[in-house]
Amino acid sequence: MKKEVTTSSFWIDSAPLPSFPRLERDEDVDVVVVGAGNTGLTTAYLLAKAGKSVAVLDRADIVEHDTAYTSAHLTMVTDKRLSELIRVFGRDHAQAAWDAGLFALEQIDTIVRDGGIACDHAWVPGYLHRPVGRQATSDEAEAFREEAELTADLGFDARYVDQVPFIGGPGVVFEHQARIHPRRYLAGVARAIHAAGGRIYTRSAVEEFSNQPLSVTANGHTISCRDVVLATYTPLMGNSSMLETTLLQTKLALYSTYVVGGLVRRGQVPDGLFWDTDAPYHYLRVEPGKSGSHDYVIFGGSDHKTGQAADTTDCYRQLEELVQKLVPGIELTHRWSGQVIETPDGLPYIGETAPHQFAATGFGGNGLTFGTLAAVMATDRILDRDNPWRELFAVSRKSIIGGAWKYVRENKDYPYYLLRDRLTGWDGRPLRSIRQGEGRVVEQNGELVAASRDADGSVKLVSAICTHMGCLVDWNEAESTWDCPCHGSRFRQDGSVISGPAESPLRSVAHEDNAGRPPVSEERAGVRRD
Ligand SMILES: Cc1cc2nc3c(=O)[nH]c(=O)nc-3n(C[C@H](O)[C@H](O)[C@H](O)COP(=O)(O)OP(=O)(O)OC[C@H]3O[C@@H](n4cnc5c(N)ncnc54)[C@H](O)[C@@H]3O)c2cc1C
Numbered sequence: 001m002k003k004e005v006t007t008s009s010f011w012i013d014s015a016p017l018p019s020f021p022r023l024e025r026d027e028d029v030d031v032v033v034v035g036a037g038n039t040g041l042t043t044a045y046l047l048a049k050a051g052k053s054v055a056v057l058d059r060a061d062i063v064e065h066d067t068a069y070t071s072a073h074l075t076m077v078t079d080k081r082l083s084e085l086i087r088v089f090g091r092d093h094a095q096a097a098w099d100a101g102l103f104a105l106e107q108i109d110t111i112v113r114d115g116g117i118a119c120d121h122a123w124v125p126g127y128l129h130r131p132v133g134r135q136a137t138s139d140e141a142e143a144f145r146e147e148a149e150l151t152a153d154l155g156f157d158a159r160y161v162d163q164v165p166f167i168g169g170p171g172v173v174f175e176h177q178a179r180i181h182p183r184r185y186l187a188g189v190a191r192a193i194h195a196a197g198g199r200i201y202t203r204s205a206v207e208e209f210s211n212q213p214l215s216v217t218a219n220g221h222t223i224s225c226r227d228v229v230l231a232t233y234t235p236l237m238g239n240s241s242m243l244e245t246t247l248l249q250t251k252l253a254l255y256s257t258y259v260v261g262g263l264v265r266r267g268q269v270p271d272g273l274f275w276d277t278d279a280p281y282h283y284l285r286v287e288p289g290k291s292g293s294h295d296y297v298i299f300g301g302s303d304h305k306t307g308q309a310a311d312t313t314d315c316y317r318q319l320e321e322l323v324q325k326l327v328p329g330i331e332l333t334h335r336w337s338g339q340v341i342e343t344p345d346g347l348p349y350i351g352e353t354a355p356h357q358f359a360a361t362g363f364g365g366n367g368l369t370f371g372t373l374a375a376v377m378a379t380d381r382i383l384d385r386d387n388p389w390r391e392l393f394a395v396s397r398k399s400i401i402g403g404a405w406k407y408v409r410e411n412k413d414y415p416y417y418l419l420r421d422r423l424t425g426w427d428g429r430p431l432r433s434i435r436q437g438e439g440r441v442v443e444q445n446g447e448l449v450a451a452s453r454d455a456d457g458s459v460k461l462v463s464a465i466c467t468h469m470g471c472l473v474d475w476n477e478a479e480s481t482w483d484c485p486c487h488g489s490r491f492r493q494d495g496s497v498i499s500g501p502a503e504s505p506l507r508s509v510a511h512e513d514n515a516g517r518p519p520v521s522e523e524r525a526g527v528r529r530d
Pocket residue numbers: 034035036037038039040057058059060061062063064065066067068069070071072073074075204205206207231232233236257258259300336337338339340363364365366367368369370371
């Protein structure tokens with residue numbers, strides 16, 4: 001019988017994690033790390049190993065957010081081609097960026113070996129190849145050849161191949177990349193933090209920061225410290241000024257990316273990392289199965305700016321069709337999505353955003369690599385050690401060739417979306433016509449309201465105005481969430497924050513209890529009729 005495809009991630013389903021307590025008393029430590037994904041846990045691990053007292057705080061459980069929805073290709077190969085990085089930053093800086101990635105891969109390998117962590121870590125080759133589903137042109141083959149030569153010229157182990165294994169056609173092979181099971185790996189990292197005396201608190205959202213003295217507050221309890229590391233993916237304001245935070249946040253572009261996964265015959269897909277040159281690109285890898293007969297294939301892509309896809313369900317459909325052609329007989333079991341955060345110049349921001357406050361964001365599709373790098377850089381900063389990449393990834397780095405133009409392009413749609421949503425958000429249909437799993441922005445008593453129907457049939461009403469900077473949220477049908485097209489905040493149907501930059505929930509909008517009766521009627525909601 002055909003199995004139901006679940007929207008939880010394969011990593012969550014295949015590795016339950018230990019639970020940790022809530023923060024329930026005041027404390028004093030050397031370093032507070034906010035966020036328990038890969039970036040935060042790796043930072044805490046390195047600091048605890050270096051003898052610092054550390055407390056990690058997460059508003060959810062550990063490794064529940066983007067790190068649980070990754071595809072976990074470990075690579076120095078950035079989303080932006082090396083040739084493009086060279087054009088923007090020059091050879092030395094481009095090389096330094098890839099060096100930093102390679103260094104992060106080595107760091108992960110060291111942590112795995114030091115802790116004896118069983119997490120399916122393996123060094124595998126990575127392949128850049130023609131778009132899935134079509135032949136490469138001779139120009140494309142030549143471009144692969146040039147990219148391979150350039151990469152090798154900068155000292156990385158890469159070469160041109162006429163036939164990429166499994167996919168076919170020309171491409172570039174990058175040796176010495178890796179794969180990992182992110183939740184098994186971070187379960188081991190969390191255990192090592194605990195063993196080194198570090199503390200991990202979950203269900204403890206940091207709600208307040210103070211710099212006199214330096215401290216954070218969660219669950220009404222305060223932890224004072226000497227340094228804070230913000231590892232929250234989208235950066236919190238912390239002790240920075242509103243202006244600095246806004247400037248940083250408006251430089252970030254959030255993209256939704258989608259993954260489908262399923263069981264294949266053992267060995268049907270070779271062990272390696274695959275990316276094509278489509279725009280947006282597709283990515284594929286295999287996770288060896290625990291049973292003798294099957295492996296697990298992960299295939300992703302269909303990226304779009306968060307909140308800007310007309311039909312997010314279609315993103316999954318496209319991936320499913322492609323992967324079924326690529327891997328005939330695949331038994332699809334999962335589909336999931338998450339976000340990647342892009343910067344105007346293609347490199348992350350990692351560094352201090354206020355005195356004794358370190359932040360890291362803008363990792364693109366290399367969040368495990370750059371998040372690990374950020375952990376190393378935060379540790380170096382706190383231990384007052386030099387770090388070769390400090391200036392390259394500095395949050396305040398000056399705009400560089402091409403950066404100013406891209407920055408404008410990424411943000412020009414802000415007023416456009418404000419205008420478009422105000423004009424078209426209300427389509428005149430009554431609330432009653434909202435189907436289960438559907439959401440729509442409607443007008444109620446002169447207020448724009450995000451209305452959606454739950455699985456149990458009731459309508460949830462929350463303000464449609466994003467609490468970050470006031471844009472109108474959009475319904476994401478695939479995930480049943482409200483997504484903001486401006487800077488990518490995401491909210492649940494009840495308005496609570498899934499991911500920032502917004503830090504406050506969408507205000508709930510009152511309506512009478514509709515249990516046992518039809519959901520809120522257009523008359524009660526004060527909605528206009530055609
Ligand atoms: C589909 C997909 C495929 C990807 N593929 C790859 C890939 O192949 N390779 C790769 O390197 N990267 C990939 N990425 C990117 C990568 O997964 C992420 O960049 C990375 O996991 C981010 O890790 P993080 O620890 O910085 O953030 P997260 O894992 O999001 O952790 C941040 C944590 O901060 C917590 N938090 C937020 N606010 C607060 C608060 N106020 N108080 C307390 N806690 C708070 C959150 O609850 C969360 O647990 C992919 C991403 C997606 C979505």
